[in-house]
Amino acid sequence: MYKILIVEDDRSLCNNIEEGIAKWGFDVVSIESFENVLEEFAKHNPHLVIMDINLPCFDGFYWCRRIRDISKVPIIFLSSRDSNMDIVMAVNMGGDDYVTKPFSMDILLAKIQALFRRTYSYGQDEGQIIECNGAILNINDGTLTYNNTSIELTKNEFKILQLLMRNQGKIVARDRIMRALWESEYFISENTLTVNINRLRKRLEDIELVDFIVTKKSQGYMIP
Structure with missing residues (x-):
């Protein structure tokens, strides 16, 4: 089931969109707090975003750009602003389509379905990410983002974080991590894993991810 995230501060309109989309069998969630839309996006990990432009704190252009830093998920702008400049800005920020208010739900649904066909026709989820405690791991390009800062991970750093983040709140045994890194826990010094973990911790501390x-x-x- 495809998940759609709605970023719209007009609660009444948001409810109407949710109801209209849910009838077609989509899983629909909406933003409650607009202070950190990127963290909400990472938590829900949607297949498509419907984004208003006029939002509290930061506008939709800003959040679109932030999402594009970590994901290629389709984004449809939905706004009462209909000038050519707004539409051009939306495209330049990474938007995939633009719908002006007032709008027809049938047209919005048609655009959603068209984007799903183009984006996921081959079963590829371009925006696969994992979020833990505000840190966002991009599975596609092996980057980690925290507090507006992104770092590129080495192969081993990526494998360790992916395993730990997918199992947040659970202890991952050393031998399991060693198998993930070297496909065997035999003939590999225990100290080798410790060195890899310590190097990773140092890199995390560089972007203020302490402990x-x-x-x-x-x-x-x-990862607790």
């Missing part, structure tokens, strides 16, 4: 990975003595590691 992100917790050591569980004689067991393994976890």
Whole structure:
């Protein structure tokens, strides 16, 4: 089931859109807090975003650009602003389509379905991400983003974080991490894994992610 995230501060309109889209079998969620839309986006990990332009805190252009830093998920702008400049700005920020208010729900649904056909016709989820405690791991390009800063991860750093973040709140055993890194826990020094974890922690601290990975003595590691 495709998930659609609605970023619209008009609660009445948002409810109408949710109801209209849900009838077609889509999973629909909406933003409650507009202070950090990117974190909400990462938490819900939607297949498509419907984005208003006039929003509290920052406008839709800003949030579209921030989403584009970590994902290629389709974005439809929905706004009462209908000038050519607004439409051009929406496209330049990374928007895929633009619908002006007032609008027909049938037209919006047709645009949603068209974007789904073009984007996911081959079963590819371009915007696959994992979010933990505000940190966002992009599965496609192996980058980690936290507090507006992104870093490129090495192969081993990416594998470690992906395993730990997918199992947030659970202890991941050292031998399981070693198998993920080297396809075997045999003939690999225990110290080799420790060195990799320490290097990763140092890189996380460089972007102010302190104590992100917790050591569980004689067991393994976890992200709480």
